[in-house]
Amino acid sequence: MSIKNVVLVGASGCLGVEVFKRLAAASDLNLKVLRRNGSTSTFPGNVQVVDVDFGSVESLAAALAGQDAVVSTISSEHIAAQKNLVEAALSAGVKRFIPSDFGSNLANEATQRLPVFLPKIDIRNRLIEIAKTTDMTYTFVYNGAFLDWGIDQSFLINRAGDKTQVVDGGDIPFSVTDLASVADGVYGVLTHPEETKNRAVYVEDAKVTQNQLLGLAKQAAPSKSWDVEHVALDDLTSAADKRLAQGLLDFQTFGPYLYRAIFGKENGGNFDKNDNALLGVKGKTEEEVAEVVKHHVK
Ligand SMILES: NC(=O)c1ccc[n+]([C@@H]2O[C@H](COP(=O)([O-])OP(=O)(O)OC[C@H]3O[C@@H](n4cnc5c(N)ncnc54)[C@H](OP(=O)(O)O)[C@@H]3O)[C@@H](O)[C@H]2O)c1
Structure with a gap:
């Protein structure tokens, strides 16, 4: 074919x-x-x-x-x-x-x-x-998760520099591209x-954690506070379940399920293999990830 x-x-x-x-x-x-x-x-x-x-x-x-x-x-x-x-x-x-x-x-x-x-x-x-x-x-x-979009839209970390919702401690590795x-x-x-x-x-550029992204963001924009709010994934998805049962079909309901897909232990958000070599995807070094973060939080 x-x-x-x-x-x-x-x-x-x-x-x-x-x-x-x-x-x-x-x-x-x-x-x-x-x-x-x-x-x-x-x-x-x-x-x-x-x-x-x-x-x-x-x-x-x-x-x-x-x-x-x-x-x-x-x-x-x-x-x-x-x-x-x-x-x-x-x-x-x-x-x-x-x-x-x-x-x-x-x-x-x-x-x-x-x-x-x-x-x-x-x-x-x-x-x-x-x-x-x-x-x-x-x-x-x-x-x-989209690395650039996820920062730009304040989904993986809050690019404004405060109140990032850090999920289950922030050290869970997940795949980004x-x-x-x-x-x-x-x-x-x-x-x-x-x-x-x-x-x-x-397809995977890198594996990152929220704490790593926050650290890179802090280096790139030290004048912002980078305060965090610690949240538990189970609490987020329980609240989402209640909203869903009420028929509330908005991002406040669906966002926590996206977090579950990224951070959940059972959900495969940290790929155990990738097809980069076959597909010609180069992936990113730590320095290149840092550049992406810098570009989107400045
Ligand atoms: N991994 C991640 O972190 C992540 C983040 C965001 C999105 N995504 C996924 O990436 C994919 C693309 O999302 P996106 O955010 O790039 O999309 P988007 O910008 O919201 O929209 C893409 C395009 O969809 C077309 N469209 C909108 N409504 C339509 C309709 N009723 N019928 C037909 N076409 C319609 C429009 O094209 P025209 O006006 O040209 O027709 C629009 O430009 C989705 O599967 C999304 O779930 C993944």
């Missing part, structure tokens, strides 16, 4: 922009972008952009005709919008589907059960089922279709 014609969906998003850059620069791939009808996203260069109705399998299938692979970087809030996309890819004869995962280890059964991931698990299960009986294959890309390295991983999958067929690949 070889992959030449690639469609990217969600190309204007936070991760999508990086994947777009990487794939648009690849002379061995032809890139096409699918954009939602009504989206105001714009794209540099001469990449073909097609507006589609995500509510219509027929409209999507027409846009996917002749394509070898679909890469989806659709937003967390609209994962279910991939349902039609998967069926359209199947009917258009697409060979490889990479769904919008790009985070926690969803091969881990405890992580699969976390409520925040149910829409991703639905898509995952459908792709596995399709691959059993058709020629459409899948690859799931797991990269742990920055957006550009995730994009390298996606390119690696597309250029190694046989080796990445019908499986998850693990």
